[in-house]
Amino acid sequence: MTKKTRLLIPGPTPVPPAVAEVMARPLIGHRTQEFADLYARLQGKLKKVFGTENDVHILTSSGTGGMEAAVANTVNPGDKVLALVTGKFGERFTELARVYGAEVDALEFGWGNAVALDQVEERLKKGKYKAVLATHNETATTVINDIKGIGALTRSADALLLVDAVSSLGGAELLADDWGVDVLVTASQKALMVPPGLAMVSVSPRAGEAVNQARSPRYYFSLAAAKKSIAKYNTPYTPAVSLFAGLDVALDMILAEGLEQVYRRHNTFAAATRQAMNALGLKLVAPETSASPLVTGVWAPEGMNADDLRRKIVQDYGILIAGGQDQFKGRVFRIAHMGYVDAVDILGTIAALEISLAHVGQPAKFGSGVAAAQAVFAGRK
Numbered sequence: 001m002t003k004k005t006r007l008l009i010p011g012p013t014p015v016p017p018a019v020a021e022v023m024a025r026p027l028i029g030h031r032t033q034e035f036a037d038l039y040a041r042l043q044g045k046l047k048k049v050f051g052t053e054n055d056v057h058i059l060t061s062s063g064t065g066g067m068e069a070a071v072a073n074t075v076n077p078g079d080k081v082l083a084l085v086t087g088k089f090g091e092r093f094t095e096l097a098r099v100y101g102a103e104v105d106a107l108e109f110g111w112g113n114a115v116a117l118d119q120v121e122e123r124l125k126k127g128k129y130k131a132v133l134a135t136h137n138e139t140a141t142t143v144i145n146d147i148k149g150i151g152a153l154t155r156s157a158d159a160l161l162l163v164d165a166v167s168s169l170g171g172a173e174l175l176a177d178d179w180g181v182d183v184l185v186t187a188s189q190k191a192l193m194v195p196p197g198l199a200m201v202s203v204s205p206r207a208g209e210a211v212n213q214a215r216s217p218r219y220y221f222s223l224a225a226a227k228k229s230i231a232k233y234n235t236p237y238t239p240a241v242s243l244f245a246g247l248d249v250a251l252d253m254i255l256a257e258g259l260e261q262v263y264r265r266h267n268t269f270a271a272a273t274r275q276a277m278n279a280l281g282l283k284l285v286a287p288e289t290s291a292s293p294l295v296t297g298v299w300a301p302e303g304m305n306a307d308d309l310r311r312k313i314v315q316d317y318g319i320l321i322a323g324g325q326d327q328f329k330g331r332v333f334r335i336a337h338m339g340y341v342d343a344v345d346i347l348g349t350i351a352a353l354e355i356s357l358a359h360v361g362q363p364a365k366f367g368s369g370v371a372a373a374q375a376v377f378a379g380r381k
C-alpha cells in the first residue's frame with residue numbers, strides 16, 4: 001500500500017487541497033491586470049497578518065532571501081549591528097550581516113534559551129547600533145522570543161529592528177507596527193500553508209529611509225526596485241505566479257478562521273504535544289515560558305539516537321518529524337504543529353511515536369502520551 005505522507009516538520013508544511021487546486025489552474029501572465037489585482041488583494045490580506053499599514057513585498061525566493069533582502073537594503077558596510085542569537089537561525093542572520101560588511105556584535109543566549117531583555121537593554125545602553133537582528137520563532141531550538149519586548153527597547157534606542165519570523169508568521173501573533181518591527185520577514189512554506197518559494201518582507205517608513213541610503217551592492221533583492229514595482233502591484237522580475245495564487249487562498253483560510261483562533265489553535269497543539277511528551281517521561285527542549293506554539297523540541301532518551309526513532313516513524317507510518325540541527329543533531333527530535341495540521345495529525349503522531357519508541361528499545365506506556373494530548377483537546381474545545 002502506498003503510505004500517506006504526513007509532514008510534521010517545520011516547513012515545508014502540508015498544503016490544503018484548496019491551495020493546491022488553485023495552483024494547478026492555468027497560469028496567468030504577470031504583466032496583466034489580473035496579476036495586479038491578485039497582488040493588490042494579497043497586500044490587503046498580508047497587512048492584516050503582518051499587523052502593518054506598510055507595503056509587504058513578496059519576493060520569489062525562500063525565507064533566507066527575505067533575510068538577505070532585509071540586511072542588504074538597510075545595513076551598510078561598517079554599520080554597527082546587534083544580533084540576538086538563540087540558535088541556528090539567529091546565527092544565520094549574524095553571518096548574513098557579516099557578509100554584508102556590518103560590524104556585528106552577537107549577543108548569544110545559548111541554544112534552548114530565549115532572548116533575555118535585560119541583557120539587550122544593557123547592550124543598547126552601552127553602544128549605539130544601527131540595527132538589531134532578532135528571530136521570532138527559533139525553529140532549531142523550538143523557543144519563541146519576545147519581539148514586543150525587544151521592539152520597545154530598540155525603539156527607545158533608535159535602532160532599526162529586523163525580525164526573522166519565517167517559521168511563525170500566520171501561526172503566532174506578531175504586530176509589526178505596534179511592536180516597532182521595521183523589517184519583518186516570513187516565508188510561504190510554514191504557517192502560511194503554501195509550498196516553498198515566496199519570502200515576504202514588510203518595510204517601515206524608518207527602514208524605508210535606510211533603504212534609500214543603502215550602499216551595499218544588491219540587484220535581485222533590491223527593495224527599492226520592489227517598491228517602485230509595488231506601486232503598480234507588480235514585481236521587478238518574474239514572480240512565482242502559482243505560489244501567489246496559492247497564497248491568496250491560504251490567506252483567505254487564515255482570515256476566515258480569524259487570526260486569534262489560528263493562534264489559539266497553534267497554542268493548543270503545542271500544549272497537547274508538550275503534555276504528551278511529559279506523560280511519556282521525555283524531556284522538552286524549550287522551557288514552558290518560552291515554548292514555541294509552532295514546533296516542539298524533545299530530547300531523545302539517554303543512549304538513543306533521535307534519528308533512529310524518526311526513521312522508524314516515517315518508515316512505518318509515513319509521518320515525517322524533524323531531527324535536531326547542528327549541536328542538537330541526533331540528540332533532539334522536533335514535532336511541528338504549524339499550518340495545515342489538525343488534532344488527528346497530532347494524536348496520530350504521538351501514537352506512532354509511542355509504538356516506535358518501543359521498536360527502538362525505549363518502551364513507553366502505550367496510550368499515555370495520547371491520553372495526555374486528548375485531555376488537552378477535550379479541555380479546550
Ligand SMILES: Cc1ncc(COP(=O)(O)O)c(C=O)c1O
Nearest residue numbers: 062063064089137139166167187
Ligand atoms: C526561523 C527560520 N529562519 C529562516 C529560515 C530559512 O528559511 P528558508 O529555508 O526558507 O530559506 C528558516 C527555515 O527553516 C527558519 O525556520
